[in-house]
Amino acid sequence: DAKTTQPTSMDCAEGRAANLPCNHSTISGNEYVYWYRQIHSQGPQYIIHGLKNNETNEMASLIITEDRKSSTLILPHATLRDTAVYYCIVRVDYGQNFVFGPGTRLSVLP
C-alpha cells in the first residue's frame, strides 16, 4: 500500500506557483521522498527527491518539514505543460520498487 496521501486534484493559474502537498506521517528515517509526474499516456517523469533537507533543481523545489511527516512540491511558475498527475512516493535507499498511490491531478489553467 502507498505510504503517502495526496489531494485528488488541484488547479493552478498559469504563471503562478503550484504547491502540491503530500503527507507521509509513517516515514522511516532511511526513506527518501520522491516526486514523479505523468503526463497523459506517457511514462512517469522524475522530478526531484530528498531525504531531510530542502532540495531544488531546474524543475521544482521540494520542501520537507522538520519532522519529515509531510512535504510540498513547488513548481515556481506553472505552465500549461505542467498539467499532469503528480505522485509523491516514499522509499528506502535503493533496491526497492516504487509504490505509487493515485497521485494529485494538477490542472494548470490559462
Add this chain to the structure above:
Amino acid sequence: DTGVSQDPRHKITKRGQNVTFRCDPISEHNRLYWYRQTLGQGPEFLTYFQNEAQLEKSRLLSDRFSAERPKGSFSTLEIQRTEQGDSAMYLCASSPGTRGETQYFGPGTRLLVL
C-alpha cells in the same frame, strides 16, 4: 542522451494469444523494473532485475507472465494466454543502482486484449 525505450508502443491482440514486450534500459543501468498501469491508477510493480538476476516478483505476476534479462541489458516481458484483464500500460524503468537512486521510466507499451 538515450532514455529508456520500449517496443512496441501499442499492441492489440486477441484473448488467448501470447505477447512479448521489449525494454532497453539506459546504458550501464544495472537495475531494471517492470510495472503495470491500468486506467486511472498509479503504476504497480511487477518485477525487478539486478543485472541478469530476477530478484523480486510481485504477486501480480501470475504464472502466465514471465520476464527475462538474459545478458543484463535489455529485458523482455511475455504474457501467455492473454486475458482481457491484462489490458494495461506496461512500463519499464531502469536505475543505476547507486545510493539514493532514481528510476527512469520508458514511454510504456499499451496492451489491448480483445
